[in-house]
Amino acid sequence: MEAASVLAVREYAPKVLENGKNILILSVGALSDSYFRKALLEKARKSGKKIHIPSGAIMGLDNLKVGQISRIDSVLLKTTKSPQSLGMQVATRTLVFNGKANECIKQFPKNINVSVALALAVDHDVDVELWADPEVDRNIHDIHVFGEFGEVSIRVVNQPSPDNPATSYLAALSVLSLLKNLDNPLVIGS
Structure with missing residues (x-):
């Protein structure tokens, strides 16, 4: 691991x-x-x-894999984090990145892995807006996907891990869930 x-x-x-x-x-x-x-x-x-x-800090990756077999028209990930977690200081909510997932991860390799996981799941380019907001104390991920199947919007507001505030608790739980289910005879989800 x-x-x-x-x-x-x-x-x-x-x-x-x-x-x-x-x-x-x-x-x-x-x-x-x-x-x-x-x-x-x-x-x-x-x-x-x-x-x-693993699904990491977001939800819905198993369902969004429909993008591998059905047309996806657009995927938008809007992530909001505290400026400190991004290594910067801003006084107000500020757009710090607007572009594709594969470019965002180059600029923020420790902060936006979810964008790449999302792109791999849907097999489509992901548009990313990364916001720094001094008013938030948790990471917020808003995902909007439009395609042949219809549309979906998912909002995840993560609690920080009790052992490591730089990591989301959901990311740790997703790893444990994946490991627990590796040999489970009942598979739920796609």
Whole structure:
């Protein structure tokens, strides 16, 4: 299980797969590099192993995988965080990034892994708005997806982890849920 950094994924994930082990990746931002992602997926295929990506700090990824088989027209992720968590100071709510997920993760590799997880789930470019707001004490993720299936809006307001305030509690719970269900004979969700 990786819970270190994008750089750690790039260095160690290929070796884990080459040694015949499955891997769970939390720093999913590493997979925004399409060349690295394709190479890693090829290693997984050759070794017969799996790369597990937990839902992390957002919900609904299992349902949003319909984008892999049905047309998605647009995906927008609006994330609001405290300025301190982004390593900046602002006096009022400020838009600090507006663009695609694969560009946002380059600028904020520790803060917006959810955008890459979302892009992988829907198999579509994700438009990202990243806001710094001195009035918030929790991370807020608003997801809007429009496609052939209809539309969906999801809002997640995360509690910080009691053990590490820089991490969402939901992200930790999603890892535990994934691990708990790896050998469960009853599979719920897509």
